[in-house]
Amino acid sequence: MAAPIFAINHIATPYLRPAAFFQLAVALGLRDVEIRNDLGGNAIIDGTAATEMKALSKAAGVRIATINALQRFNEWTPEREHEAIELADYARDAGAAALVLVPVNDGTGQEEGERETNLRKALTALRPILESRGLLGFVEPLGFEICSLRSKGEAAHAIEAIGGKACFKLVHDTFHHHLAGEPEFFPDLTGLVHISGVTDPHVSIDDMRDPHRVLVDENDRLGNVDQIRALLNQGYKGLFSFEPFAEEVQKMADPARAISASMAWINTRLG
Template identity: 60%
Template structure:
């Protein structure tokens, strides 16, 4: 089987300015990155023009595979539409291939019938905006019990219901897949995989949160290797993007070494 294609999400090292983050990626032999719009004092939120981001990525020989993310995408209203248009334009102008779409995650919009209708309304509205810009919408279900879109199967049904197979793909996040207890994989619709591990032996599954997410190693409780293997065996050939949220990782002075070790562990397992 072909070598694993790794990518790096800026959440791996959120304190690094974009130039240094891009340098980190290239130092690891990684050529694909995800940038974010939720990092204070950093591009995109600091007002850095999209053209500057594009030039910086080109300087380092990197492909920006996504902007992460349009939050509460399935709560469609005028404010969300304006936000979506701005982010899609930014993605187009900085050379990003996709925009991650994150659902409402506060306990609202969960009722059966309501959540499917909300999803389809948002997908229907986003589809022409994405198609006009040549940007893919990456729908990322979250496994938390309070999330309005936990199921990748439900997301896939929504995408197909609006004829959106050309405009939308799924994000398979190994952490959220595990939390949701979802057994079904959708390799044919998967456009990106987010990888992170949980190694704390004491936290229960129901208590797992973003701060528990570290780099994947032999102590991983989420079976990242098994999940990745199932996806690859079923035909997925896209990127596996590191997205740890733990402050232990963010504050590590040995992040490059840690990433190399995690890449080696995952590659060996696959």
């Protein structure tokens, strides 16, 4: 079994400016990063140009794996199309390889038939937008009960149905995989893995939310190591990107030390 290739999502250290975030990746020995379009007061929201982001990443010697994310992608409207084109242009100009696609997560669009129709419509419309810019689309099912796309299997079926395997891949998020309770792994169709742990011993699975997501350690309740091992054993060769949302992680005084310790613990447990 090969060792996991780690990456880091900017949500882990949202208060670092891009250059400092890229340098953190370098300090951790990582070559790949994920940038975001939802960090208030930081790039991309603050108007940082895509060309500047590309130059900063190149200077640091890191690759921008994804921009995270086009929200509500499976609610396809003229507004969504405009957002998709704008974000895809930014991703292309920043040198990103892929755009993460996040589904509606507010309790709407969940009915049988409606889900599949909406998903296929969005994927079909997104395909030429992404392909013309040399981008992949990473579909990220969310495990929350209110989500319009919980199942990776459903996403995989839709990708197959529209003939989109060359353009679309899945995001396997260890947090959402655990919440959804979906046993299947799709290593051949997986383009990215997000990793985070939940260590709070009191929160129930149904009540787990993003603020509970911390770095993976010996108190992890999500079975991250087992999930990572299963993906590697089944042939997945892509990135495992740290995506903790907990404020206690985001405000750590020494994130490099903490993230390095998490990587070391995971590797030790993997043997």
